[in-house]
Amino acid sequence: MSLALTRAGGPAIVGNAERRGGRKDHSGHEATVDESIVGPDPWTRRVFGGYLPLIIACLIIVLPLLWMVLGSFKTADEVITQDLVLWPHHPSFAAYANASAKVNFPQLFMNSVLVTAVGATVKVVLAITSAYAFAFLRFPGKRIIFLAILVALMVPSQVSLVPNYITIAGMGGVNTYWGIILPGLGTAFGTFLLRQNFMSLPIDVLEAAEMDGAGHLSRLFRMVVPMSTPAIATVALVTIVDEWNNYIWPLVITTDDSRMTLPVGLTLLKNIEGDPSAYPILMAGAVVVILPVLIVFLFLQRYIVAGLTQGAVK
Amino acid sequence: MSASGTIAGPRRRLNRRRLRESLLFVAFVLPNAALIAVFTYRPLILNVWYSMLDWTLGSARATFIGLGNYREFFTKDAGAVLGTTLIFTVVTVGGSMLIGLGLAVVLNRRLIGRNPARATVFAPYVLSGVGVGLVWTFIFDPVGGVLAAVLRKFGASSPQWFLQPGLSLTMVIIVYIWKNLGYCAVIYLAALQAVPRDLLEAAALDGAGRSRTFRSIVWPLISPTTFFLLMTTILSSLQSFDLIRIMTPMGQGTTTLMYASYLQAFGGYNRAGYSSAISTILVVILLILTVFQMRFLERKVYYA
Amino acid sequence: MLHDASRAAISRRSLLGLIGLGAGAAALSACSGPSTSASGAGAGSASADAVGGPSFDGVTPAKTISFWSNHPGSSQAITQSIIDKFKAESGITVNLVTAGSTYEDVAQKFQSAQAGGQLPDLVVLSDVWWFRYFMQDSIIPLGNVLKAAKVDLSDYRQGLVADYQYKDSQWAVPWARSTPLFYYNKSHFKAAGLPDRAPATWGEFATWAPKLMAARSTTKAKYAYEHPALAGYAGWTLQNILWGYGGGWSKKDSFDITCDSDPSVKALSYVADSVNKEKWAGVASTSSTDDLAAGACSATIESTGSLVGVQKAVGSRFDVGVGFLPGGPVSTKPVCPTGGCGVGIPKGVDKANQLAAAKFIGFLTNPENTVSFSAATGYLPVRTSADTSSLLAKNPLIGTAIKQLDVTRTQDWARVFLPGADQEMAKSVAAILTQGAGVDATMKTLRTTLEGIYTSQVKPHLS
Known part of the structure; x- marks a missing residue:
């Protein structure tokens, strides 16, 4: 999701924002301008053009995830069969235990947590400081530097795979935490989103603080950061989800499960010769990697979705 | 110096303040900028150099072969890889935008439970591609999969999703759309909600029907969003990796530019030079898209 | 004195600077990839110089x-x-x-x-x-x-x-x-009225397959036979049929590619017909032993390394039988690759x-x-x-696998020595079996590809 999301804050929006003449924040805006204001909906339309497609869509989204959870409680012979077994007959955590026996799940989980926590923290801090600098500090060539950072949004990290591998390997970073974290630390998305937000803050309050002799650091941490908490939370959440799901780089740079993150470790569960059908085990693994994000999302989806739309449609 | 002493004081103070501000700027921006320079921009240049080498990943030595890798790509693999990339991109982008718009229209109606529905539809977008890929592999499995079981109920047999390149591509495209359409839906929804109410009321007073209103008022108003979505989804589609790698590890029928580049360097071939050539081609395509986007935007800013 | 000292200091500083620069450059180049040479000479041929490898006199093993x-x-x-x-x-x-x-x-x-x-x-x-x-x-x-x-x-x-x-x-x-092993579902074989053994030749199995297909109403199988999943391993198990027909990916102990020779094409045509014309065989998507365990096919070929896993997955649902790989019209042994x-x-x-x-x-x-x-x-x-007696007592099927070791043949160099050849073989076979590509033309293309790999990636290292 990283880059699409990233680009939600990308340059495409600048035009829109200016066009609407607004630094106004539309994020919280839920004003329902319903097409159906034309008149009361007949029930047929409400069902066939409203509830029915909505229910179908939700089922299509939910059922596969439900299937995953069910699958993780099945036994191998309930899966390797031509007769569909809907509910596991003897639901058990055996698949989870098996998965843990095959790969060191607690270790993978810890690695993911560590990489995500460190990576996201550094990224958010870097985003805050850079955004502040671009919003409030004068520097020759500032615009060009900002543009250079913005354009980085268009460069997917995947195309840097070989050069970055060689670089990190040359520094001895293969299969190390810092080797996993370092190349992804630069943040163009956070810088952009927070700069936009900082620039929409009431400038007179900041100027008053300056008159009172508050330095940049105190203005940043006493005023700008507290006033921008929702935006920072958005950036933080998006970054966390991003780091958690990151696959290709950890896949390439780690060699064993002492450093692999969850998504990479999951691939270890597939075994080529031998053990037929590891599906319950694979589903157990999928549950472990998907569930944390799903829970975070369910509680904080407002922030994540709002952050997105705020960037995209002004 | 002494001659202009009277004004030098404040100016010097100003200069010093300027200097301090500049230093602070450097301290604030440099780490981020340096990281981006080293790990985003530098690789692009290195890729160009590597792409001219016949070089096995891990080997300390390589042979300079000029444009040999490009020649090989365009005479051997280009047709299949570019074709796959094009199909994958066009169908996933078109599919998720169309379905996303449809869902957004539905979600924009005053329905009970539309907020949870919006969250549900969006959820797959934030889930791990690896996890999602595994789940769908299990669903598509021609013997033990639930899809095959449903088909058997109707007396049909499951298509060979994992064997026929065309079907593999179809399968990955379906899952990709499943995962990404929520993004389009939510962004379209926000755009729809931003359509001014009075315009719609005026149209209704003029007796315009729903589809007419949509075509002549709503659609033009949300066209910047359409353009924005088009660009972002094309870009993310060009980079998709997780699903392809999990569902079709050999890349049978699903070898897009991105995946070809991965397979060449880190799959069975270890051809780092050739992989870099493919990456460079991908970067050129992205560059063209970016330039296109910027030009289009310029026009938008002035005329829209 | 002072003057000299300061000059010395300066020159020392500049010297240090130079060293620093040099080290920096070296570090940078160390980080930025390989050194290049104008020709293939730099490819570096393998340690042909050391038959027994480095000497280990006086070395104590690490802990x-x-x-x-x-x-x-x-x-x-x-x-x-x-x-x-x-x-x-x-x-x-x-x-x-x-x-x-x-x-x-x-x-x-x-x-x-x-x-x-x-x-x-x-x-x-x-x-x-x-x-x-x-x-x-x-x-x-x-x-x-x-x-x-x-x-x-x-x-x-x-x-x-x-x-x-x-x-x-x-x-x-x-x-x-x-080695690959012939696995079959004993109850399916019984339902089709077949003897309880692996077929001696692929010709024999071709006469059994219709009976297995006819028995499908009771067995619920989809196919009489399933070719193992192509990804990665088609090149391995298919050597069995290729050799049985007197063909091969390459000539024995040589880089002479023979995948498009007459016997090879005949062998692969048999495989293609089993899927596309006679339709008694399918191709596994992920694992043919999974499908055997699920009862979706009556027989397949897979590694002996799958044996214990298959037995576990099947449980008590039916009996698994194993046997030697079938032979072909030209050769019946050795036709089993290691x-x-x-x-x-x-x-x-x-x-x-x-x-x-x-x-x-x-x-x-x-x-x-x-x-x-x-x-x-x-x-x-x-x-x-x-001492395999305990092994055999516990799992008699392993005995068949061990006995088959006496009739194995070293694999074709084209498969094991050419980098990426296995993938190319899998791709070609997939084209034949799942997209109806012609055997002859596909194998000709494969041959060109394999020869290309040999010339560009193997030959320079062996000279």
Whole structure:
């Protein structure tokens, strides 16, 4: 999701924002301008053009995830069969235990947590400081530097795979935490989103603080950061989800499960010769990697979705 | 110096303040900028150099072969890889935008439970591609999969999703759309909600029907969003990796530019030079898209 | 004086600066990829100079080594228990590292670790990968190190040992070795009125298949036979049919590609017809043994390393039968390729670690351990002196697999020695079986591809 999301804050929006003449924040805006204001909906339309497609869509989204959870409680012979077994007959955590026996799940989980926590923290801090600098500090060539950072949004990290591998390997970073974290630390998305937000803050309050002799650091941490908490939370959440799901780089740079993150470790569960059908085990693994994000999302989806739309449609 | 002493004081103070501000700027921006320079921009240049080498990943030595890798790509693999990339991109982008718009229209109606529905539809977008890929592999499995079981109920047999390149591509495209359409839906929804109410009321007073209103008022108003979505989804589609790698590890029928580049360097071939050539081609395509986007935007800013 | 001192200081400073710059540049270039040479001369041919490898006189084995494995045949637990015994006996700790789930994964990690990662002291080498490492000079010849570790190869099954020999050097030691095996569903065979054995030839099976298809109303199977999943391994098991018809991917012990020869085309036409014309055979999507266990097919061919897994998955639902691979019209034996993996020692690690690794190799594959490994997985005991009676008593089916070892043939060089050839073969066979491509034309193309790989990636390293 990283880059699409990233680009939600990308340059495409600048035009829109200016066009609407607004630094106004539309994020919280839920004003329902319903097409159906034309008149009361007949029930047929409400069902066939409203509830029915909505229910179908939700089922299509939910059922596969439900299937995953069910699958993780099945036994191998309930899966390797031509007769569909809907509910596991003897639901058990055996698949989870098996998965843990095959790969060191607690270790993978810890690695993911560590990489995500460190990576996201550094990224958010870097985003805050850079955004502040671009919003409030004068520097020759500032615009060009900002543009250079913005354009980085268009460069997917995947195309840097070989050069970055060689670089990190040359520094001895293969299969190390810092080797996993370092190349992804630069943040163009956070810088952009927070700069936009900082620039929409009431400038007179900041100027008053300056008159009172508050330095940049105190203005940043006493005023700008507290006033921008929702935006920072958005950036933080998006970054966390991003780091958690990151696959290709950890896949390439780690060699064993002492450093692999969850998504990479999951691939270890597939075994080529031998053990037929590891599906319950694979589903157990999928549950472990998907569930944390799903829970975070369910509680904080407002922030994540709002952050997105705020960037995209002004 | 002494001659202009009277004004030098404040100016010097100003200069010093300027200097301090500049230093602070450097301290604030440099780490981020340096990281981006080293790990985003530098690789692009290195890729160009590597792409001219016949070089096995891990080997300390390589042979300079000029444009040999490009020649090989365009005479051997280009047709299949570019074709796959094009199909994958066009169908996933078109599919998720169309379905996303449809869902957004539905979600924009005053329905009970539309907020949870919006969250549900969006959820797959934030889930791990690896996890999602595994789940769908299990669903598509021609013997033990639930899809095959449903088909058997109707007396049909499951298509060979994992064997026929065309079907593999179809399968990955379906899952990709499943995962990404929520993004389009939510962004379209926000755009729809931003359509001014009075315009719609005026149209209704003029007796315009729903589809007419949509075509002549709503659609033009949300066209910047359409353009924005088009660009972002094309870009993310060009980079998709997780699903392809999990569902079709050999890349049978699903070898897009991105995946070809991965397979060449880190799959069975270890051809780092050739992989870099493919990456460079991908970067050129992205560059063209970016330039296109910027030009289009310029026009938008002035005329829209 | 003062003047001189300051000049000296300056020059020292500039000297330091120069050194710094030089070091910086060196560090930078070390980080930015390979050095280049104008021609293929720099390709670096493998250590042809050392038949027995480096000398190990006076080296004492290290106390801790690492072993990269993908745990073939779900062998993690049994390998770990062997490691524990080794620790108790020798005091050497072996860290068993899961470096991937397939041979390809491990190979990729090992390959990219050459660029500057941490190398293992011992690594799994599949049949299609060791030669590449030999060519790239990233593993050592084992002659001397095995001697120093007192490991004698004469008690190993010579056919399996020979698989890892090239230019008079030994590059790996057989460990999790397998052959393909013919698996069948006994109840399906019974329902179709067939004898309880594997067919002697593919011709015979062609007469059985319609009966199995006719019995589908009771067996609920989809196919009489399923070709193993193509990804990665089509090139391996299909050698059986190719050889039976007198063909092959390449001529025996040579790089002369013969995949488009008459016998080869005939063999592959038989395969294509079974799927496309007669329609009694299918192709597995992921694992044909899964499908056999699910009752979706009545017979298939897969590695012996799948045996224990299949038995577990089938449980008591039906009886699994196994037999030798069927022969063909030209040859009925040997038509069985060997496969699986061995273990080898990387070049870029300390001699002390290499020696410890060699000692562990000896222990890992000693007669007792090779039997317990075999019992846990279905891989074959690699020692001739191994006492297999307990093994056979516990699982009689393994006996068939062991007996088949006497009629194996070393694999075609085109498959095992050409980098990426296996994938190309799988792709071509997939085109024939699932997209109806013509056998003749596809094999001609494959031949060109394989010859291209040989000329560009193998020949320069062997000269």
